[in-house]
Amino acid sequence: MSTFQPVRGMRDLLAADAETLSHVIDKSRETAELFGFAEVITPIVEPFELLNAKSGEEIRQRMFTFEDMGGRKVSLRPEFTASIARLATTSMKNEPKPLRVFSVGSVYRYDEPQKGRYREFWQANFELMGSNQPEADAEVILLANSVLKRAKLKDFRIKLGHVGVLRGILSQEGVEENTQNAVLQKMDKKEYEKAFELVDDSCRRVLSGMLELNGKDSSETVDNMRNYLKTYNKALSAVENLSSIAKLVNEGGCEIENVDPVFARGLEYYTGMIFELYVPQLEIALGGGGRYDKLIEVFGGQSTPAVGMAMGLDRVALALQSQNVVIKNDQRKRVIVIPIKDTQKSQALKIAQRLREADIPTEFEIMGRKMTKALEDANKRQLDYAVIVGERELANGKVTVKNLSKRTQTEIDIEKLAEKLS
Numbered sequence: 506m507s508t509f510q511p512v513r514g515m516r517d518l519l520a521a522d523a524e525t526l527s528h529v530i531d532k533s534r535e536t537a538e539l540f541g542f543a544e545v546i547t548p549i550v551e552p553f554e555l556l557n558a559k560s561g562e563e564i565r566q567r568m569f570t571f572e573d574m575g576g577r578k579v580s581l582r583p584e585f586t587a588s589i590a591r592l593a594t595t596s597m598k599n600e601p602k603p604l605r606v607f608s609v610g611s612v613y614r615y616d617e618p619q620k621g622r623y624r625e626f627w628q629a630n631f632e633l634m635g636s637n638q639p640e641a642d643a644e645v646i647l648l649a650n651s652v653l654k655r656a657k658l659k660d661f662r663i664k665l666g667h668v669g670v671l672r673g674i675l676s677q678e679g680v681e682e683n684t685q686n687a688v689l690q691k692m693d694k695k696e697y698e699k700a701f702e703l704v705d706d707s708c709r710r711v712l713s714g715m716l717e718l719n720g721k722d723s724s725e726t727v728d729n730m731r732n733y734l735k736t737y738n739k740a741l742s743a744v745e746n747l748s749s750i751a752k753l754v755n756e757g758g759c760e761i762e763n764v765d766p767v768f769a770r771g772l773e774y775y776t777g778m779i780f781e782l783y784v785p786q787l788e789i790a791l792g793g794g795g796r797y798d799k800l801i802e803v804f805g806g807q808s809t810p811a812v813g814m815a816m817g818l819d820r821v822a823l824a825l826q827s828q829n830v831v832i833k834n835d836q837r838k839r840v841i842v843i844p845i846k847d848t849q850k851s852q853a854l855k856i857a858q859r860l861r862e863a864d865i866p867t868e869f870e871i872m873g874r875k876m877t878k879a880l881e882d883a884n885k886r887q888l889d890y891a892v893i894v895g896e897r898e899l900a901n902g903k904v905t906v907k908n909l910s911k912r913t914q915t916e917i918d919i920e921k922l923a924e925k926l927s
């Protein structure tokens with residue numbers, strides 16, 4: 506009979522990969538707590554209509570959608586924001602603002618699989634609802650920075666932009682919203698020529714001039730944008746907002762190196778600041794987010810300013826591996842308990858349980874192997890100690906402990922065993 510493989514784009518993560526991903530999940534959760542974000546757990550399957558409401562066209566086309574056995578049209582979540590917006594307009598509606606909400610889990614998109622791009626992947630999602638102040642935007646960027654720092658990632662960079670700049674230009678040039686969305690989508694993919702084809706000559710000139718505004722650092726870029734957009738009121742106020750956010754983030758101890766005047770992100774719901782995170786080892790973004798002041802309204806809630814971000818945890822894990830970051834910090838010794846004969850089995854099991862209660866990772870020999878075979882296997886798997894439970898030692902309240910790397914052995918009182926091994 507043939508064996509089975511995972512579905513295309515889905516992966517099995519074995520020990521080392523699973524450990525790295527778990528580490529990144531832990532760091533996200535830890536950081537959420539440090540910034541006062543409360544964790545919520547929402548379903549993986551959501552009504553199609555909810556997800557359809559305001560995800561970008563691009564994501565909408567890549568959702569896993571099916572009919573359940575009750576005839577409901579449902580989808581696997583392609584991101585968390587819609588689920589959190591659902592909560593904000595229902596069960597969390599009356600909670601005092603600001604709301605700081607964290608979630609982590611797998612999300613699903615029918616993307617073309619390649620390195621760092623999967624159909625099932627993990628996101629840590631942070632939403633901060635109720636503030637329109639630049640401090641809130643800065644807080645979310647500083648949070649992203651902390652997640653990566655705490656995960657021990659090195660050399661990561663933040664790219665910052667503001668959709669209000671491009672939208673400000675487009676609306677002053679009389680471009681209607683659907684075309685604006687299409688232009689931003691093309692610009693997100695750096696398909697500038699295709700984007701500019703969608704607008705008239707004068708608008709095209711302004712947009713293509715935006716490509717020339719990069720300065721030697723972020724504050725010079727912001728100054729260039731300010732000067733260039735003097736006659737575009739809305740775009741100009743977006744630049745001022747961007748400038749105050751960048752200043753706050755810098756003051757918070759996190760340097761913004763790259764302000765990108767033509768930065769756009771695929772999701773249509775952004776209304777303000779947007780950002781993405783990169784490392785030199787990978788071309789794809791590790792995470793990103795931005796401000797979306799209209800989203801809660803779209804879901805039938807009261808107008809609520811909000812800012813959020815999603816970290817792509819598989820990509821952070823990949824980046825850590827490509828930087829050879831050592832993440833294992835569990836210094837505890839690993840032990841195996843081996844009874845010499847059947848008659849010592851129950852005593853040996855009790856000893857194993859006591860070690861586990863003392864937080865010592867302990868395996869129990871369950872293969873019924875002879876001592877030499879069991880020790881050979883423990884050596885091969887680089888365990889630290891073998892606790893050998895034999896009749897003679899037991900009679901004196903002791904066991905034999907082998908240090909497997911040093912190849913030494915001593916007898917130790919059972920009462921003192923946990924203390925000696927920890």
Ligand code: AMP
Pocket residue numbers: 584614616621622623624625626627628771772790791792793794815816817818819820
């Ligand atoms: P988005 O929700 O599109 O803003 O994506 C947020 C983050 O999720 C991205 O920056 C990536 O790190 C990650 N991400 C998006 N799509 C994928 C994918 N197909 N595979 C792995 N990670 C992804």
